[in-house]
Amino acid sequence: MSSDSEVDPLTRRALFEQVRRHTGIVMNERKWPMLDGRLRRRLQALALPGYREYLGLLEATPSEVRDFVDLVTTNETSFFRTPRIWHYLAEHFLPSWHDAHPHQPLRVWSAAASSGEEAYSVAMLCEEFRAAHPTFRYRILATDISDGILRSAATGHYRGRSATGLRQTHPALLEKYFSTDEDGTGIRANAALRAQVTFRQHNLYQPPRDVGPVELTLLRNVLIYFDTAGQQAVLENVRRAMAPDGVLIVGESESLSRFHAGFVFEQPLIYRQGTAHAQHA
Ligand SMILES: C[S@@+](CC[C@H](N)C(=O)[O-])C[C@H]1O[C@@H](n2cnc3c(N)ncnc32)[C@H](O)[C@@H]1O
Structure with missing residues (x-):
């Protein structure tokens, strides 16, 4: 060598x-x-x-x-990364969405899902919401370009920082939705939680096939790896998979302010599909 x-x-x-x-x-x-x-x-x-x-x-x-x-590919991720987002989803998005669509299942896309922590975080929020609203239904599609990381995601098994992080920040959810390995180090999402998430390989540069229409897309901490033209192309692909009025959430160091991508700024990191009266972050 x-x-x-x-x-x-x-x-x-x-x-x-x-x-x-x-x-x-x-x-x-x-x-x-x-x-x-x-x-x-x-x-x-x-x-x-x-x-x-x-x-x-x-x-x-x-x-x-x-x-x-x-x-x-860089697969850095964690459960409930960026707490503000999860607060918005639990306190605002899920209640208002369910009020407006009481009989429709919510479709969620974790579009650069890495090892799955993001998708399982959404699943836990949705399960909690369903406990209070029994008619609520949802499905989560989690995609990533890396086959290897998706294989790991589908097992729902976590060690190291991911397991420690969830244990520290959300012990009650860990207790409810995960089992702990016999040696006490690793954790595994239970079968019911895993069943809510479908993992599939997908390159964001390709037009989405069999994705959507989705009402909530998490496209977080992936645009930063692309150049402006790439970001624009990916955003257009994502937009095409989204339901009118669907919500798009990006990562902490990402913003759509430079793009006229068919998304309207709602609050930092959160956009709504649409073009009318677009404000930009
Ligand atoms: C840093 S992780 C972000 C994980 C998670 N969304 C989060 O915010 O914690 C970035 C992920 O994007 C994926 N990725 C990179 N390029 C991609 C592409 N062209 N299409 C789909 N996924 C891609 C990587 O494989 C990696 O798992």
Whole structure:
């Protein structure tokens, strides 16, 4: 395997280009140490001498693209990430939506779901809401570009920071919707909660198939990885999957203020599908 200094700028650029081609994620030289750190292990596992050979393999072997995508995506997430959002959903969105649509099941899309914490957080909120409103029904679709992370998400099994975080912030929900491993470290979403979430691979750059219309979309902490044109394309795809008046929630460092994307600002991080009288954050 070639040493760091032997990876010439052209090869690095070719790798960045592959990342962009397969995921839409834009990387530059500042990201090289991270990308190198992730891919180097793969090269070792494949016993390849260097990145040129790896690029050749990537071009010739479609199945390698799957592993490549798993490696280059950043899956950082947690249960109930950004508390304000969950407060809005529980206190405002769910009651007003159910009032307006008492007989309609709510369709939710966690559009860059990573290891599933976001989707299971929505599921827990919906279950709590249903306990107080027995006619309420909902379904959650959770998609991500990475097959590997979705396989993990579907198990509903968590260790480390995710498990510790939920234990600290929402002990009552943990008790109600998860079981704890015998050794006391890991937690697993119970079958009833898992049954509310369908996990499926989907690249946000592709037009959504069999998605929608959804009334609530969580598109959080993923737009930051794309350039402006990419964000615009992804937002248009997401908009097409949403019901008129559907709500879109983005991540803490994301805003649609630069876009005329068919979403109306409602409050920070929260937008509504529509164009009339658009205000921008
Ligand atoms: C940082 S995580 C965000 C997880 C969660 N939404 C949250 O806010 O905690 C970003 C996720 O976006 C996914 N992703 C990156 N590019 C994507 C694309 N083009 N289409 C779909 N998902 C993508 C990654 O695989 C990763 O799981």
